[in-house]
């Protein structure tokens with residue numbers, strides 16, 4: 297029987313699947329148990345060029361569309377891995393690509409495409425302001441040919457496995473701008489120079505094997521040539537990048553979701569209780585079938601978001617809705633998988649509990665479900681603005 301969701305880009309799927317097969321479930325289980333970075337896996341993906349999918353060929357990348365790129369991340373999650381360890385390398389460079397100067401692109405993109413430089417981190421979220429991003433308190437103040445950064449970030453992922461980081465900071469005080477979205481700017485921080493010289497990194501132990509951190513900036517100096525685009529327009533630049541990020545993460549959720557459905561379907565066929573396979577009971581079949589239907593529907597919205605993005609058409613609504621539907625469907629599938637594995641769902645060796653934890657994150661990050669609902673209510677349905 298052909299695998300569900302497999303119709304598009306079979307060559308890419310096959311190649312990524314072959315690479316992932318070199319890192320079987322016990323590899324991912326082991327890095328999760330030891331809470332270490334899956335260095336060998338990320339290295340293999342980098343060397344094969346998969347993480348440079350969205351970098352144009354003129355900078356040494358493969359210049360693929362978002363649809364193809366999304367298949368790469370989907371297949372990683374569907375193989376039992378977790379693309380969260382490295383997805384930032386695929387999409388964080390988009391800010392540089394779209395808004396950087398010719399000199400900045402020449403300086404960084406080819407090295408990122410070759411895998412010599414990692415740009416895996418983006419520091420936006422702050423402890424005191426949460427989702428209310430325009431209220432961030434980290435400031436960058438210009439002093440001649442340098443910017444002086446002070447403040448704090450939280451949940452900045454992969455900093456310990458990245459060379460460069462995108463930083464959002466306020467460069468004009470909130471009280472002095474006409475619109476709250478103005479006066480924020482984007483910088484490239486060279487982590488190799490910054491850590492220990494104005495930047496302190498404190499890891500946050502968390503529910504999944506996800507390297508994420510608190511950052512403390514104390515008079516960190518950034519050269520002026522690391523400012524991306526126009527000063528004060530950084531919030532708009534960050535928003536520009538979100539559609540790609542949301543669509544790619546929707547594809548990861550779909551990979552997770554089909555992994556759960558495949559896993560629990562196989563188990564329900566072979567686990568015999570009361571003299572018959574548990575999968576013969578409709579009480580078991582229906583939640584699995586429901587998760588499958590919801591995944592297929594989410595997949596449709598994911599492909600619509602990819603199609604619009606690759607046609608350079610507006611796709612904010614579709615990207616948000618794809619992320620919402622896919623995260624919900626993968627979570628439903630995760631619940632069915634853990635439920636019908638009974639006690640074994642909780643045993644690490646089945647991988648269900650690990651993937652269950654991993655896919656739960658996407659109800660909250662990179663944007664919470666409520667914030668998507670609020671976007672749809674306000675921007676698609678024209679309901680009154682609530683904040």
Ligand SMILES: Cc1cc2nc3c(=O)[nH]c(=O)nc-3n(C[C@H](O)[C@H](O)[C@H](O)COP(=O)(O)OP(=O)(O)OC[C@H]3O[C@@H](n4cnc5c(N)ncnc54)[C@H](O)[C@@H]3O)c2cc1C
Pocket residue numbers: 417418419420421425426427428450451452453454502506508657660661662663664665666667670683
């Ligand atoms: C493992 C992990 C990795 C992350 N990596 C990064 C990263 O690399 N870079 C980065 O910048 N950030 C990162 N984040 C942060 C992530 O994007 C935020 O956690 C997320 O956007 C939610 O923001 P918050 O935690 O501040 O929640 P809050 O904004 O404090 O919200 C808390 C809850 O209240 C709800 N809520 C808030 N306001 C409203 C409202 N008006 N209406 C209805 N509900 C509301 C939210 O939906 C949420 O569920 C990461 C987070 C995690 C957990």
